[in-house]
Amino acid sequence: MRYVKLPSGNFEDFFNSLKGIGQIYGPVKEGKTHHFRRVEEAGQMDLKYTRTMLPPKKFFVRPRERLFSLEDGWWRKEGDGKPFVLFGVHSCDVHALKILDRVYLSEPVDPYYARRRKSAFIVGISCLPDELCFCKSLGTHFAMDGFDLFLHELPDGWLVRIGSVRGHEVVWENARLFDEVSDEDIANFKAFEERRAEAFKRELRSEGLADTLDLAYNSPVWKEYAEKCLACGNCNLVCPTCRCYEVCDRWVDAYRAVRERRYDSCFMESHGLVAGGHNFRPTRLDRFRHRYYCKSYFDPSAGFNCVGCGRCDEFCPAGIEHVKVLDEIRGSLE
Amino acid sequence: MNPYESHPARILEVKDLTPREKLFTLRFLDEKLNEEFTFRPGQFVIVDVPGFGEFPISLCSSPTRSPIQLCIRKAGRMTKFIHGMKEGSVVGIRGPYGNGFPMEDMEGSNLILVAGGLGMAPLRSVLWYALDTGKYEHVWLFYGTKAYEEVLFRDEVLHLLKHGSAMNCTVKLAYEIESPSCIYLEQGFSDRVCRGVVTDLFRGENFDVENSYALICGPPIMYRFVIRELLNRKLSPGRIYMTLERRMRCGVGKCGHCVVGTSVSMKYICKDGPVFTYWDALSTRGLI
Numbered sequence: 001m002r003y004v005k006l007p008s009g010n011f012e013d014f015f016n017s018l019k020g021i022g023q024i025y026g027p028v029k030e031g032k033t034h035h036f037r038r039v040e041e042a043g044q045m046d047l048k049y050t051r052t053m054l055p056p057k058k059f060f061v062r063p064r065e066r067l068f069s070l071e072d073g074w075w076r077k078e079g080d081g082k083p084f085v086l087f088g089v090h091s092c093d094v095h096a097l098k099i100l101d102r103v104y105l106s107e108p109v110d111p112y113y114a115r116r117r118k119s120a121f122i123v124g125i126s127c128l129p130d131e132l133c134f135c136k137s138l139g140t141h142f143a144m145d146g147f148d149l150f151l152h153e154l155p156d157g158w159l160v161r162i163g164s165v166r167g168h169e170v171v172w173e174n175a176r177l178f179d180e181v182s183d184e185d186i187a188n189f190k191a192f193e194e195r196r197a198e199a200f201k202r203e204l205r206s207e208g209l210a211d212t213l214d215l216a217y218n219s220p221v222w223k224e225y226a227e228k229c230l231a232c233g234n235c236n237l238v239c240p241t242c243r244c245y246e247v248c249d250r251w252v253d254a255y256r257a258v259r260e261r262r263y264d265s266c267f268m269e270s271h272g273l274v275a276g277g278h279n280f281r282p283t284r285l286d287r288f289r290h291r292y293y294c295k296s297y298f299d300p301s302a303g304f305n306c307v308g309c310g311r312c313d314e315f316c317p318a319g320i321e322h323v324k325v326l327d328e329i330r331g332s333l334e
Numbered sequence: 335m336n337p338y339e340s341h342p343a344r345i346l347e348v349k350d351l352t353p354r355e356k357l358f359t360l361r362f363l364d365e366k367l368n369e370e371f372t373f374r375p376g377q378f379v380i381v382d383v384p385g386f387g388e389f390p391i392s393l394c395s396s397p398t399r400s401p402i403q404l405c406i407r408k409a410g411r412m413t414k415f416i417h418g419m420k421e422g423s424v425v426g427i428r429g430p431y432g433n434g435f436p437m438e439d440m441e442g443s444n445l446i447l448v449a450g451g452l453g454m455a456p457l458r459s460v461l462w463y464a465l466d467t468g469k470y471e472h473v474w475l476f477y478g479t480k481a482y483e484e485v486l487f488r489d490e491v492l493h494l495l496k497h498g499s500a501m502n503c504t505v506k507l508a509y510e511i512e513s514p515s516c517i518y519l520e521q522g523f524s525d526r527v528c529r530g531v532v533t534d535l536f537r538g539e540n541f542d543v544e545n546s547y548a549l550i551c552g553p554p555i556m557y558r559f560v561i562r563e564l565l566n567r568k569l570s571p572g573r574i575y576m577t578l579e580r581r582m583r584c585g586v587g588k589c590g591h592c593v594v595g596t597s598v599s600m601k602y603i604c605k606d607g608p609v610f611t612y613w614d615a616l617s618t619r620g621l622i
Contacts, residue, residue: 264590293600
């Protein structure tokens with residue numbers, strides 16, 4: 001990794017220099033929540049945010065996206081690929097994008113996702129956890145790759161980790177804005193990371209979690225929570241790793257149709273429905289359990305399908321807490 | 335390459351199989367694609383009716399013969415629409431998808447095909463492939479159906495019932511609802527046609543379990559009983575293949591609708607299947 005320092009006074013110039021790449025999107029506070037929005041000035045962003053409502057996945061797997069449009073009886077391909085900058089992405093969300101990459105960039109590559117991923121310049125930013133964050137338990141609280149630049153807050157600026165050739169080029173082109181890292185900066189970086197590591201209040205016991213859950217398939221705890229759950233699918237929408245989509249053909253007018261895909265949720269009854277009316281996950285219990293199994297799927301080469309961002313807890317109208325459910329499931333076995 | 339892009343294909347022939355099922359014979363407009371298109375028995379394609387939608391369907395013809403054929407049951411909005419289409423119309427086809435049956439691994443062995451209802455469609459592909467290549471010891475087809483009128487590919491099944499032994503093939507038929515045609519058949523082939531369920535057809539058959547593979551396709555309820563019968567006969571769970579159905583939207587493991595399993599093992603039916611062994615089912619919850 002290569003490290004440089006961005007002094008506080010140069011931050012705005014650095015931000016403006018990124019405009020050369022493309023449109024910049026960053027965390028903006030609206031009401032009580034944060035959202036990734038189009039920003040023109042650095043001051044519009046609130047970089048001390050904990051989490052946005054929709055994760056950065058919305059830039060790559062669009063909530064609604066046109067795949068094809070029907071012209072003269074046959075399909076014409078759609079898709080955009082304008083370069084853009086995603087500013088202020090937390091490490092859990094960087095990890096989430098890596099999980100999406102494993103799905104969408106594996107063979108056969110999803111061309112829509114791949115094009116956007118290539119067009120994105122990602123600037124990560126350090127954060128402090130709140131009471132819902134449990135990324136540390138999943139090892140996603142620190143990103144080693146998956147970004148172009150990553151900014152760590154220092155008392156008088158930012159320690160910048162350079163994660164890609166493109167990141168390096170941006171620093172190179174704007175060399176006048178950056179300093180070399182001093183011993184004091186290193187000490188400050190270390191102190192910040194230590195303070196941050198201690199700030200986590202929530203912990204997910206991930207040892208043997210996958211097997212434990214599998215063994216608890218018939219646990220009464222599932223039923224208890226399935227009754228509490230409203231099956232609204234909020235958790236799916238705000239989850240940075242949920243990626244199910246539904247495809248539908250829509251007629252724009254009498255002559256033109258489009259094929260679109262949009263977010264789908266495994267809490268919807270239609271998710272497991274096949275032709276002829278047979279449903280492979282007919283009850284809310286089946287669907288509730290399925291989501292937890294999906295999020296806690298353990299890939300030996302990559303870890304869990306959950307990054308511990310806490311969004312599903314914050315935006316659950318029934319107040320269901322992910323870690324608490326898993327702890328209770330584990331407890332029901334003991 | 336866009337994996338969601340389908341290729342236009344013309345409907346050459348539409349044939350009524352039963353009141354609910356029709357057989358569609360298709361040929362790609364792109365001649366090069368017709369030459370290159372190959373698949374394994376058990377694989378499926380996604381049929382695209384532009385402006386209306388897509389649906390997955392098993393290939394019921396064999397890679398040894400062309401053009402491709404699809405047996406489509408009128409089960410929903412999309413399939414109802416395609417049932418109304420006539421010869422000469424153009425639909426889209428993308429695929430083939432899925433793993434298919436491991437036909438090469440089974441060469442030289444006996445094949446026990448167990449079909450229930452519409453499950454006959456993908457197994458017809460295996461049956462033709464096995465008979466065309468002649469690389470298999472003996473082929474049994476146990477076919478359970480509701481009524482005589484619902485027997486898919488009736489001419490072919492009856493032909494093999496009568497003349498199969500010349501091709502090392504034994505066809506057996508079980509029906510639930512009695513009809514004059516069934517009684518007539520039963521009188522002619524009392525050892526091979528009976529009233530009952532598909533597992534009744536195993537009676538009187540002895541398989542060399544060390545050298546046999548079972549290939550099952552049918553409604554979900556059928557699997558349990560057929561598998562129990564095969565396990566009683568000491569067929570290894572690794573030699574029992576079955577093809578499963580789930581909601582396959584994209585066919586390439588992205589959309590997430592066909593995911594099954596738990597935290598320990600999750601599988602995409604479209605990509606890791608739709609053919610699984612019984613061992614896969616034992617180690618993956620929710621598979622059957």
